[in-house]
Amino acid sequence: MSSEQTPAPNPAQDTAEAGAAGRPRRLTYAAVLAALEGVALAAGGLWVLVLGITGDPDDRQQAVTLGITLVVLALLPLLAARGLLLRRGWSRGPAVITQVMALPIAYNLLKADSMAIPAGIALAVVAVAALILLVNGETTRALGIKGPGRAD
Numbered sequence: 001m002s003s004e005q006t007p008a009p010n011p012a013q014d015t016a017e018a019g020a021a022g023r024p025r026r027l028t029y030a031a032v033l034a035a036l037e038g039v040a041l042a043a044g045g046l047w048v049l050v051l052g053i054t055g056d057p058d059d060r061q062q063a064v065t066l067g068i069t070l071v072v073l074a075l076l077p078l079l080a081a082r083g084l085l086l087r088r089g090w091s092r093g094p095a096v097i098t099q100v101m102a103l104p105i106a107y108n109l110l111k112a113d114s115m116a117i118p119a120g121i122a123l124a125v126v127a128v129a130a131l132i133l134l135v136n137g138e139t140t141r142a143l144g145i146k147g148p149g150r151a152d
Contacts, residue, residue, distance in 0.1 A: 023087055024142050030133035031084035033126050034095045037102065038078035045070025089143045096134050102127040 049067025057063040077098040083091025102123055109120025133139060140147070 022142070023085070024138045026133045026136050027084055027087070027139045027142050030095065030130050030139060031081045033130040033133070034077040034084065034098060035081035037098060037126065037130075038074045038076070038081060041070055041074035041077065045072075045074060084143075087142055087144075089145050092134055092139075092143055092145060096131065099127045099131045099134070 045067045047067075048063055048070060051057065052060055052063025052067055055063075076094050080091045080093075080095035080098060084095060106120045106124035106127060109116040109123060112120070
């Protein structure tokens with residue numbers, strides 16, 4: 001074949017394919033769950049923010065502050081999800097922290113006598129599933145995390 005017929009290699013595409021090929025499915029699933037939590041937090045924050053600005057809340061300043069806080073907090077699981085997809089070892093910590101923080105929230109939603117109960121169930125299932133995926137040995141090896149006493 002001549003050089004005109006041979007496509008030029010794309011290093012970015014080759015790196016992405018190699019990363020996806022070496023990434024276990026459990027790690028991908030954990031990243032997807034973390035991303036879903038981040039998107040849900042961001043959506044909830046934007047909803048509270050818009051209602052605080054356009055609606056008639058009891059305390060407009062508190063509603064706006066809560067909305068901004070939720071949007072900023074959404075960055076943690078979103079950045080963790082990106083790091084997990086890219087197989088960065090640092091990303092497991094923020095992902096685990098996000099899941100641990102979600103468990104008491106799910107518990108409080110489950111104690112409510114309202115439509116929040118299904119949301120609590122969903123959040124608890126996602127948090128526990130993500131935690132199981134994140135502490136799995138295959139995930140730990142893929143992220144290059146060594147356990148205690150394995151510094152060699």
